[in-house]
Amino acid sequence: MDSTEPLPLAVQWSVHLARDRRRSEHTVRAYRATAQRLVAFLTAHWGQAVDRRAVAGVEAADLRAYLAQRRGGGLTNASAARELSAVRGFLDWANGDGTAPRLKGPRVKKGVPRPVSPDEAVALAGAVAQESDEPWIAARDWAILLLLYGAGLRIGEALGLTGAVLPLGETISVRGKRDKTRVVPLLPAVRAAVEEYVRLAPWPAARDAILFRGMKGGALSAGVVRVKVRAARTRLGLSERATPHALRHSFATHLLGRGADLRALQELLGHASLSSTQVYTAVDAAHLLDVYRAAHPHG
Structure with a gap:
């Protein structure tokens, strides 16, 4: 490829995610693949080459056609929700002003309360993190939600962690209700998420200081996390059962x-x-x- 030739759109997007948004290698790889699929679809759908300006002009009808093709290939509701989240991020980037068309994602059938599926849990955490332009806040939100899903912490337990838990090992000591302390195993992905947040946070993780901080450096409120999750589940088309406690x-x-x-x-x-x-x-x-x-x- 000529050194003066611009990188493919999906690659440009992945560079932005890795360099500017500091997303994990796994996330970058998955989102790049989604962008590549969308560009390939639009090229065939419109019958012409697709550049960034063309992508910025995608309409809701184009997205519906894309999702219909993907669902025709056997994509589940949860996977479709995650795909739509990645597509929205790509289109917001292409627009440059966050005005990509908002299309309601697939909903899970109502009935007996059930747990959030693994795909939905990861999609929800990713959608919350993706909303912030501040890399450290995105890393914070991702780490908190992974602690809930990957380690089973209550929201209050996660937000009550202090710098005393660092450096992280294979387990973490958690203080729960009635001041009872328990030891919980940490999956590598959860540990990596917390460590990335600590690396990016603008405040040092002092041993006696709260670990997860708000925008101005104070303790992060559980209400802030709940509001973020509520907004993300609406964007993903998930049911109201998709809460932090879920x-x-x-x-x-x-x-x-x-x-x-x-x-x-x-x-x-x-x-x-x-x-x-x-x-x-x-x-x-x-x-x-x-x-x-x-x-x-x-x-």
Whole structure:
């Protein structure tokens, strides 16, 4: 390629995500692939080459056609929501002013309350982080929501962490209700998210200081996180059940579905009694029944 030839749009977008928004390598790779799919679709859809100016002119009807093609390929509701979130970010970047068309994403069928799916949890966390132009705030929001989904923390527990938890290891000590302390394993992705936030935060992580800070340096309010999640779930077309606390429920239910026993789950969640944990068996059974009814010929 000639050195004077501009990089493909999807590559330009990924450079912006990595350099300016400091997104993780995994996120950059996934979003670049989405942008490449969209550009390829628009090239065929419009019958002409697509540049940044053309992408900036995408309308809601074009997005509906793109999503219809993707859904035709077997994309699930949750994956479609995540795809739409990435597309919106790409179009906002192409516009330069954040005025990409807003298209309501696919909704999850209403019924028995169920946990947020893994795809929805990651899409929700990514959409919240993507809204901030400040890299450290984006990293903060991503880290907090991963602590809820990936470690099962309550929102208050995550926001109550101090610099004393650093440097992070394979576990983290959490102070829960009634000042009970428990030790929770940290997945590598969760640990990396918190470490990235600490690296980017404009304040030093003093041992006795709150870890997650607000815009002016004070303690971050749980209300701020809830508002951000509410706005993100609306953009993604997720149901009202997609709340910060739902991410903790999802952590529990998904672990139970993978074979975790109730006693271990009780310890991880910090429940005072086993009866508090047993509610997840009913939730998991409801989910399994849904799967059975959908798959069984006589369901």
